[in-house]
Amino acid sequence: MTDVTASRFDSPSVVRDGLRHVDYLADDSIAGVVFLADRLGKPILVEGPAGTGKTQLAKSVAELTGARLIRLQCYEGLDESKALYEWNYKKQLLRIQAQRVGESAGEWSDIEEDIFSEEFLLTRPLLEAIRADEPVVLLIDEVDRVEVETEALLLEILSDYQVSIPELGTVAAKQIPLVFLTSNNTRELSEALKRRCLFLHIDYPDIAREKEIVLTKVGGITDSLAEQIVRIVRSIRSLELKKAPSVSETLDWARTLLLLGIDHVDAESAKETLHVLLKYQSDIEKAAKELSSSGAPGR
Amino acid sequence: MSDDLTALPAGFDGGMLETLAGFVTELRRAGIPVSLTENLDAMEAIRHVPLEDRSAFKYALAATMVKNNAHWKAFETVFEVYFSFRGSDYRLREEEGDGDVEAMLEELIGAREGEGGSGEGLSAEELAEMLYRALMDGNDALLRALARAAVTRYAGMEPGRPVGGTYYLYRTLRQLDLDGVLERMMAEAHAQVPSDLTELEERLARDEYESRLDALRREIESEIRRRLVADRGAEAVARAVRKPLPEDIDFMHASRDELVALRKAIAPLTRKLAVRLARKRRHGRKGPLDFRSTVRHSLSTGGVPADPQFRYPRPSKPEIMVIADISGSVASFARFTLQMVYAISSQFSRVRSFVFIDGIDEVTDYFKGTDDIGHAIHRINTEADVIWVDGHSDYGHAFETYWERWGKEISGKTTVLLLGDARNNYHASQSWVVAEMAKKARHVYWLNPEPRSYWDTGDSIVGQYAAHCDSAHECRNLKQLERFVEHLG
Ligand SMILES: Nc1ncnc2c1ncn2[C@@H]1O[C@H](COP(=O)(O)OP(=O)(O)OP(=O)(O)O)[C@@H](O)[C@H]1O
Ligand SMILES: [Mg+2]
Numbered sequence: 001m002t003d004v005t006a007s008r009f010d011s012p013s014v015v016r017d018g019l020r021h022v023d024y025l026a027d028d029s030i031a032g033v034v035f036l037a038d039r040l041g042k043p044i045l046v047e048g049p050a051g052t053g054k055t056q057l058a059k060s061v062a063e064l065t066g067a068r069l070i071r072l073q074c075y076e077g078l079d080e081s082k083a084l085y086e087w088n089y090k091k092q093l094l095r096i097q098a099q100r101v102g103e104s105a106g107e108w109s110d111i112e113e114d115i116f117s118e119e120f121l122l123t124r125p126l127l128e129a130i131r132a133d134e135p136v137v138l139l140i141d142e143v144d145r146v147e148v149e150t151e152a153l154l155l156e157i158l159s160d161y162q163v164s165i166p167e168l169g170t171v172a173a174k175q176i177p178l179v180f181l182t183s184n185n186t187r188e189l190s191e192a193l194k195r196r197c198l199f200l201h202i203d204y205p206d207i208a209r210e211k212e213i214v215l216t217k218v219g220g221i222t223d224s225l226a227e228q229i230v231r232i233v234r235s236i237r238s239l240e241l242k243k244a245p246s247v248s249e250t251l252d253w254a255r256t257l258l259l260l261g262i263d264h265v266d267a268e269s270a271k272e273t274l275h276v277l278l279k280y281q282s283d284i285e286k287a288a289k290e291l292s293s294s295g296a297p298g299r
Numbered sequence: 300m301s302d303d304l305t306a307l308p309a310g311f312d313g314g315m316l317e318t319l320a321g322f323v324t325e326l327r328r329a330g331i332p333v334s335l336t337e338n339l340d341a342m343e344a345i346r347h348v349p350l351e352d353r354s355a356f357k358y359a360l361a362a363t364m365v366k367n368n369a370h371w372k373a374f375e376t377v378f379e380v381y382f383s384f385r386g387s388d389y390r391l392r393e394e395e396g397d398g399d400v401e402a403m404l405e406e407l408i409g410a411r412e413g414e415g416g417s418g419e420g421l422s423a424e425e426l427a428e429m430l431y432r433a434l435m436d437g438n439d440a441l442l443r444a445l446a447r448a449a450v451t452r453y454a455g456m457e458p459g460r461p462v463g464g465t466y467y468l469y470r471t472l473r474q475l476d477l478d479g480v481l482e483r484m485m486a487e488a489h490a491q492v493p494s495d496l497t498e499l500e501e502r503l504a505r506d507e508y509e510s511r512l513d514a515l516r517r518e519i520e521s522e523i524r525r526r527l528v529a530d531r532g533a534e535a536v537a538r539a540v541r542k543p544l545p546e547d548i549d550f551m552h553a554s555r556d557e558l559v560a561l562r563k564a565i566a567p568l569t570r571k572l573a574v575r576l577a578r579k580r581r582h583g584r585k586g587p588l589d590f591r592s593t594v595r596h597s598l599s600t601g602g603v604p605a606d607p608q609f610r611y612p613r614p615s616k617p618e619i620m621v622i623a624d625i626s627g628s629v630a631s632f633a634r635f636t637l638q639m640v641y642a643i644s645s646q647f648s649r650v651r652s653f654v655f656i657d658g659i660d661e662v663t664d665y666f667k668g669t670d671d672i673g674h675a676i677h678r679i680n681t682e683a684d685v686i687w688v689d690g691h692s693d694y695g696h697a698f699e700t701y702w703e704r705w706g707k708e709i710s711g712k713t714t715v716l717l718l719g720d721a722r723n724n725y726h727a728s729q730s731w732v733v734a735e736m737a738k739k740a741r742h743v744y745w746l747n748p749e750p751r752s753y754w755d756t757g758d759s760i761v762g763q764y765a766a767h768c769d770s771a772h773e774c775r776n777l778k779q780l781e782r783f784v785e786h787l788g
Contacts (some may be wrong), residue, residue, distance in 0.1 A: 012348070012355045032358035040340070040348040047368065060313050076457070076578070147578075185368075185567060186574040195336055201371065231503045238506065240562075251481040267499045282671055294501040 026058035043179035045197035051246025058180035060135035072125040116167035569642035624719030632748035657685030657699035695729035721761035745771035
């Protein structure tokens with residue numbers, strides 16, 4: 001499977017430029033790992049704090065490569081019948097009854113073969129991605145939410161890009177899709193899963209990249225306001241908080257300030273809008289206090 | 300491209316292969332679990348990245364072999380030791396395209412390395428001034444070059460000396476006086492604006508300058524490391540700079556940096572723990588068959604009870620009482636344990652905490668109405684009344700006082716956690732208190748941050764207490780602490 005015939009990108013910088021084109025600002029590590037995933041035909045396990053662009057990365061790569069995005073949203077209790085495939089019992093039942101009503105001479109083995117054919121198969125996201133004729137990007141979102149045992153469902157797909165259906169045989173992928181798994185790291189994933197994936201940790205962006213994200217995503221914002229916003233966000237993130245502001249919260253805050261017609265943030269306007277950036281009251285209070293102190297040693 | 304896994308990309312030679320093998324060995328020695336498959340994946344991966352693209356090379360190795368973010372720092376250190384030496388040469392010239400800066404500096408500084416070059420071409424004042432300007436302008440390329448000049452001039456590195464990099468780092472930084480530089484930068488920032496800086500502006504400027512100074516420190520550290528590697532080889536240097544992974548850091552001997560690393564590591568750990576315990580509570584505890592509910596559900600399957608329903612038993616949640624020694628050497632252990640217990644407090648009907656040195660005080664209220672553990676800990680350290688006579692641990696007196704004042708509040712639902720090294724300064728143990736606790740409580744556990752081999756040596760009397768506990772556990776690091784706390788929930 002490592003024998004990849006057609007690769008989609010020539011170099012990591014091609015990935016980076018391409019992503020910028022679809023408004024996703026990647027750094028060296030993101031671009032490097034996406035490039036490798038394509039070359040090696042391996043899935044990427046993307047981990048990191050909430051709202052740092054993990055899900056968006058898969059969407060943007062799909063857009064960039066002109067592939068269809070197939071998404072499996074994980075949740076506690078997700079099982080095979082929702083992730084892979086399910087037999088359409090109702091339809092099968094009707095088929096059997098129709099047989100009874102008609103000539104009674106039907107061989108059971110014929111019926112069995114008939115009702116366990118593709119016609120009666122309900123395809124779920126994983127199988128759908130494997131069977132697709134056109135290029136797809138498969139996004140397995142928030143994989144840490146399923147139970148450890150359910151992870152086993154994914155292993156065959158992730159290493160061999162195939163699904164075994166006892167009644168039908170093995171369905172192998174026509175082309176190797178790019179696969180992204182995201183995790184908020186609420187639990188340790190199994191070694192078996194990690195071993196099959198390339199690992200990518202997306203942290204909060206550095207100040208230059210976050211500014212670019214703001215400039216790209218928030219139309220009409222000035223360079224100086226964007227600069228101020230990301231600097232304040234950096235200072236806030238350096239505090240010990242219950243929940244640090246995410247990129248999406250930075251964006252929300254930028255939009256809020258723009259809407260309020262603020263083109264220069266001072267301590268007052270920052271404090272009044274902090275609730276957009278921070279979710280916990282104790283965090284808001286802490287940040288408000290810090291922003292009106294100079295940060296000099298011995299504060 | 301050949302399918303032979305050992306085939307090397309252009310530019311690789313046998314020496315490189317050896318370096319890679321050494322690199323992987325060192326990753327494992329540093330505690331990063333690299334499996335054989337992952338090692339092979341890495342070798343396959345680097346065939347696809349252009350060798351001169353150092354960052355792509357680095358991320359290829361990381362993505363294939365390091366699958367836990369807590370191990371990233373350790374990876375970076377090892378990477379730097381093994382691969383920066385050759386990297387440093389073309390980095391300034393080719394990648395950044397600022398060969399001019401390099402050439403200019405070379406001229407200014409005069410002979411570098413080689414003849415014990417001490418940067419004669421540039422006076423100390425000139426170096427300081429250039430550094431200051433480069434910091435003010437945020438000129439990264441120039442800063443990198445100046446970092447090298449500073450190391451040449453100040454580190455006083457001597458070939459073959461078996462010292463670690465921190466010694467040289469310290470010598471270089473002492474001469475540069477970066478605290479003084481920061482104040483000068485702030486003064487200039489103030490002077491630049493007509494009306495004075497607001498507090499917010501001042502803070503933002505300070506944060507920005509501090510991050511530039513941090514970058515400079517890192518650059519100096521890297522430069523020293525490169526030279527050490529050139530002198531003594533990667534393996535020796537890697538051994539000298541190897542540090543424990545966050546989950547293995549010893550609570551009792553953590554340096555300041557390590558404490559920072561611990562504080563960072565504990566947040567995601569407790570979050571995971573909380574989720575795991577909540578799930579454990581919801582699942583896997585099937586109670587007896589719920590007959591009525593089963594019948595109700597069977598209506599959808601034509602009366603066949605195909606889907607049996609179970610009652611979920613609600614096992615009563617325990618009440619936790621933490622009783623912690625917070626004297627010097629075990630203070631951070633107490634802190635991290637309290638932090639972890641409070642992070643999963645929803646698993647318990649109630650958490651009460653008591654801290655002692657030779658006197659004891661209840662601090663449960665400090666944790667009420669705040670999400671901020673740091674704040675609660677601060678109050679413990681400043682407000683709690685824990686000194687009775689001399690501020691040296693006296694477990695016996697603390698336990699006796701506890702028993703008098705709160706002992707009757709222990710019930711059959713209480714789990715008592717006793718925290719400390721039980722180094723009792725040769726006072727009376729009063730271990731009967733623990734025996735009495737054990738009679739009333741559901742469980743009594745002792746958590747000791749010392750290695751088991753030290754227990755009951757010197758003035759440690761943990762054995763006398765442990766004899767009455769359900770069990771006593773060695774909790775020297777986050778890994779062991781997490782394991783214990785998980786079994787509590
Ligand atoms: N590098 C980036 N370039 C452009 N937009 C970004 C980038 N990073 C984050 N964003 C924006 O931030 C928002 C949040 O991103 P996303 O939903 O992908 O986060 P996430 O990491 O999946 O979060 P969660 O863990 O909560 O699912 C999106 O609107 C996305 O467009
Ligand atoms: Mg997401």
